[in-house]
Amino acid sequence: MTTNCNLSSLQVYSNSDEKPWNEQRANHLYRRLSYGARPSLIRTALTEVPEQIVDTLIDEAVSLPITTAPVWTTTTKNEYEQSGVTFDDVDGVDGINSINTDEWILQTINDQMNNGLRSLLTVFWHSHFVTEISEYRCAGYAVQYYNKLQEHALGNFKTFVQEIGLTNAMLTYLNGVDNKENRPNDNYARELYELFTLGEKNGYTEDDITNTAKALTGFNNKNNENVLDPDNNDSCTVITFSEETFNTETKTIFGRSGNFGYDDVIDILFEEKPDLIAEFIVGKLYKFFVSPTLNNEVILELANEFKIDFELEPILRKLFKSEHFFDEEAMATIIKSPYDIQLNILRVTGFPITDEQKTTIYAQNSAIGQEFYQPVDVAGWQADYDWVNSATLVGRWDYTMTIINYLHNSELTEDVERLRDFAKEASNNSSDVEVVVRSIIDAFIPRGLNTETDYEIALDEFKGEVPENYFVENGIWNLDFEIVPSQVQILFQYLVTLPEFQLK
Secondary structure (H helix, E strand, O other), X not given: OOOOOOOOOOOEOOOOOOOOOOHHHHHHHHHHHHOOOOHHHHHHHOOOOHHHHHHHHHHHHHHOOOOOOOHHHHOOHHHHHHOOOOOOOHHHHHHHHHHHHHHHHHHHHHHHHHOHHHHHHHHHHHOOOOOOHHHHOOHHHHHHHHHHHHHHOOOXXXXXXXXXXXXXXXXXXXXXXXXXXXXXXXXHHHHXXXXXXXXXXXXXXXXXXXXXHHHXXXXXXXXXXXXXXXXXXXXXXXXXXXXXXXXXXXXXXXXXXXXXXXXXXXXXXXXXXXXHHHHHHHHHHHHHHOOOOOOHHHHXXXXXXXXXXXXXXXXHHHHHOEHHHHOHHHOOOOEOOHHHHHHHHHXXXXXXXXXXXXXXXXXXXXXXXXXXXXXXXXXXXXXXXHHOOOOOHHHHHHHHHHHHHHHHHOOOHHHHHHHHHHHHHHHOOOOOHHHHHHHHHHHHOOOOOOOHHHHHHHHHHHHOOOOHHHOOOOOOOOOOOOOHHHHHHHHHHHHOOOHHHHEO
């Protein structure tokens, strides 16, 4: 069993001789909270107070507007027809939904690239409150679901639970729409406890699930005006509550009895099980942002605060500002997700990419295990070692090289020059080849390479076939040499295959 060696407390971190506020810690902060930052931003961060940077990153996430929903999100069949779209065959309907889905996926990638902490929290909650688009087959549902994740990413967890369960995507995915008075379906009730709030076999019984399912009945009314396919399929209908299909029996949940409905279930859950909910959610957040190996004392301290009102923002502020978060033992503890790898490169280098390349990133990451709107199953992406196996590792290497290779092979001079510009930015335009190589390595690898020998190997890769005497003191090599973009590309190709590169 792996032991968490991080013994630091939740006391606010501050610069000290023992734990200096340096580039390593600044990179750690930005890598965990926003996919990373350019070297110039990291150097600026060193002139600021870490606690204040955390506040700024969280404030930005809280104040960021929800992504604007496309006009087609709630477009009805009649409205489509009035605009000239016909529904003569299934292909026409599928085509519309496919185009809309592709548009929204591109928007999601843009959000991930630009929305800092909230983008990461949206991924976290997407893997917690799971839905799969292959089950509900509606781009509009995906928009509504995604925006609900954004809306509550740093809000009140009880409100989050209450509202996410009534999204069209969730009602369809976990069979809430099939849960009726005389035919209770316990799918959502089970996952509400097992995956969303309490944890598997933790504080509930099968009777609790059965009675909860009855209390959750009634959300079966479909507004057929919104059906995209007039002949088949209920995709994109608006699901609302119907008194006629609600089970009015007395239900007993967690020892309390009554003619409970949906809101009663949420109230009873949070009133009767606050300790279990708080520890479960804080533990999952800890695994995502700090370490896959739990520190129970830290989790319990945060959980005791969280259960008071279930506000997410205060406990995340406390965690991210803490000695515990900034401890060296917290670095390089998490295996990067596919998006961690590719978006980290883009954030650190500042390389722009086209919409076509963003679509390629989506396809590549889907192939190696992280497809937005389609987690592997209802339990979500399990992350850590599940990201790396014999089937995905080579893909991680190859796809990571795609962006760098594209720039180097591009016919556009400005693209190739971005590799040089990055080397200059990372090293402050040093003419010392060792400084250049270490600067690039340290921008991407949390705790650096393991040994000096490892750095020497990387240095040799970068030097390539350039004569050694070019690099000695007063040598002629510098970052304006024509070959530098190729040197940067070769160093990247070497780094992405290292185990250390897979960590954040």
